[in-house]
Amino acid sequence: MIDSLVLAILAPLLGAVAVTLLPSQAPRLGLAAAVLAAAAGLSVTAGVWTNGVLRSELGGWGVPLAIALQADGLSAALLGMSSLVALSVSLYAVGYFKPSADGEPTADDATARHFWPLWLLLWSALNALFLAGDLFNLYVTLELLGLSAAALGALTGSREAVEANLRYLLVGLLGSLIYLLGVALIYTAYGVLDIGLLAEIVTPGPVAATAMALMLGGLMLKAALFPLHFWLPPAHANAPAPVSAALSALVVKAAFYLVLRLWLDLFGPITPLSAANLLGVLGAAAILWGSWRALRAERLKLLAAYSTVAQMGYLFIGFPLIAAAAPGPARDNLIAAVVLLALTHGFAKAGLFLAAGMVKKTAGHDRIDDLGGAAQALPAATFTIGLAGVALIGLPPSGTFVAKWIMLEQSLIMGHWWWVPVIMLGTLLAIGYVFRVLSRAFNREPTPYRFVSDARAEVPALLLGALAAGVLGLAAQPLWTLLLHGVIG
Amino acid sequence: MIATQLLYVGCGILLLILGLWSFLVHPPLLRKLIAINVMGAGVFHILVAIAYRGIDTPPDPVPHALVLTGIVVAVSATALALAFGQRLDRDDDR
DSSP states (O other), X not given: XXXXXXXXXXXXXXXXXXXXXXXXXXXXXXXHHHHHHHHHHHHHHHHHHHHOOEEEEGGGOOTTTSOEEEEOHHHHHHHHHHHHHHHHHHHHHHHHTOOOTTOOOOHHHHHHHHHHHHXXXXXXXXXXXXXXXXXXXXXXXXXXXXHHHHHHHTTTOOHHHHHHHHHHHHHHHHHHHHHHHHHHHHHHHHSOOBHHHHHHHOOSSHHHHHHHHHHHHHHHHHHTOTTTTTTHHHHHHSSOHHHHHHIIIIIHHHHHHHXXXXXXXXXXXXXXXXXXXXXXXXXXXXXXXXXXXXXXXXXXXXXXXXXXXXXXHHHHHHHHHHHHSOTTHHHHHHHHHHHHHHHHHHHHHHHHHHHXXXXXXXXSSOBGGGOHHHHHHOHHHHHHHHHHHHHHHTOTTSHHHHHHHHHHHHHHHTTOTTHHHHHHHHHHHHHHHHHHHHGGGGSSSOOOSOSOSSHHHHHHHHHHHHIIIIIHHHTOHHHHHHHTTTTOO | OHHXXXXXXXXXXXXXXXXXXXXXXXXXXXXXXXXXXXXXXHHHXXXXXXXXXXXXXXXXXXHHHHHHHHHHHHHHHHHHHHHHHHHHHHHHHO
16 A cells, blocks of 8 residues: 555656656646646545644654654645646646647647646645654755745746746756755754654754744745735746646745744744734735735736735735634634635636636737727636635635635724725735726626636636635635644644 | 854855845756755755764764755756756757
8 A cells, every 4th residue: 555645646646757758648637647646635635634744754764863744734735736836737637738620739738738747847846745743854845845936936938927937947056056055054053853843852052043934935926915016927927828827826825834833833832023023024025015916017927927926925914813813713714814815816716827828818818908809708717717716815705705804803803903994905915906807707798608718727727716716715714723733723 | 162053054154145035036947056056955965064073073974964964855856847847948949
């Protein structure tokens, strides 16, 4: 019996090897690997749900020598989300990179050939990152993720895409080197890298503070926290649609997951409140700046990318609230709310980018002002944009609504009222940018009778949107149960 | 021998700062790439220095493993960045 933790990393990795060896069968093999990888990821989530924290030490070596894989509630929640999103992205990619009808090789074919190996590698790195149990493996998986993400983002080969992703690659490298320096510092001081062992021996002091500043600083670059977000909008807006979806929904979320993991497991108890407040202030600036730029964006994909900058801001507002809350149900609720926000944004943004890709493909461009006809000709894609919009704004019954409610409630209870106007204003701006897109879809041409135009591409996007807007809010309770294994309670 | 170790760590930090400074202020891609590699060399220098455990004890293998992995990552990232740069250059020529 192969460990499901190992399988979640191995399935996409072997898939990547298979599609590299047999490029002619890439879509079929890639899809098979995607189904297997998603099943393995979801089985890890189910395993944590029933049995609690899962751990496996590769090769049978004990800690601190082994490469340990570990899944607790937090990693299981993110792994479950990323499995569903990645499976939808894979389904969508099969339709998106369809070979041309007349059998002539096109530029699209080359893109498609390079898409599958890189995409499966990225998925493997992502799963490994969620399951890694020590600081150095986190560095390695972070690098693998950054490299494959930059290569994927530049797939179209256009000048803007290559330039944006070159910048993303260099910024990512800088971020990981700074993180690695923090790891070196931790190892010098404590002599272990396993997060569980470190949590027991780490003590407040200049070494831990410097290491934390370095590690979180490096990760903030990768999580695109304002003002370090400058690389994100061009990189995400110029990638092919399935790649944009994966980058915005999953890759930045991975960096955020690491920040949250380090904070909850290692640094939270030994950090002064001022550090958490700094993260919160940067998050607030990200919300306002990102939403404003999204409102002013001329292109749909750029709007979606700036909206990611803003939504990452909400996640970072969670840190000062979590740090200020006394241990107990209030703090647990805040942690779960932040995770719920991250999950909802993952589904919503992936759905939005996939739908935007459909619109762009039909219209041949994605200038919001001229989208009327194209959006109207694609009812399902437009509906998806609407559903994703519900989740991005935070209307009930989306997961964002529940999460924002908890955050607002706790800020008022603790007297930290200054976060309230920020969250409110961000929500208002989000309403603005979502309706700016939707309003274009109601003014021209008779609406077609078909709801779905290209089922293979539209249905995954639609399901992601529905998950974000409806399911996560109405059925948020399981997340609390899942997070009880490890990070809360 | 603690002085030697400090010397190595100090050199590592110096390399790191030089690399970071050069990375931030020089726009050409090649300079940025060299700068980031110098930075990487600085971090690896520090890691090698902290593996030292005295003249009679074998060095700590864990930091060495970190450095080896780090070098592999740095080489692949540099290669990818150079490929991107070449692509941009070719576009300029056309």
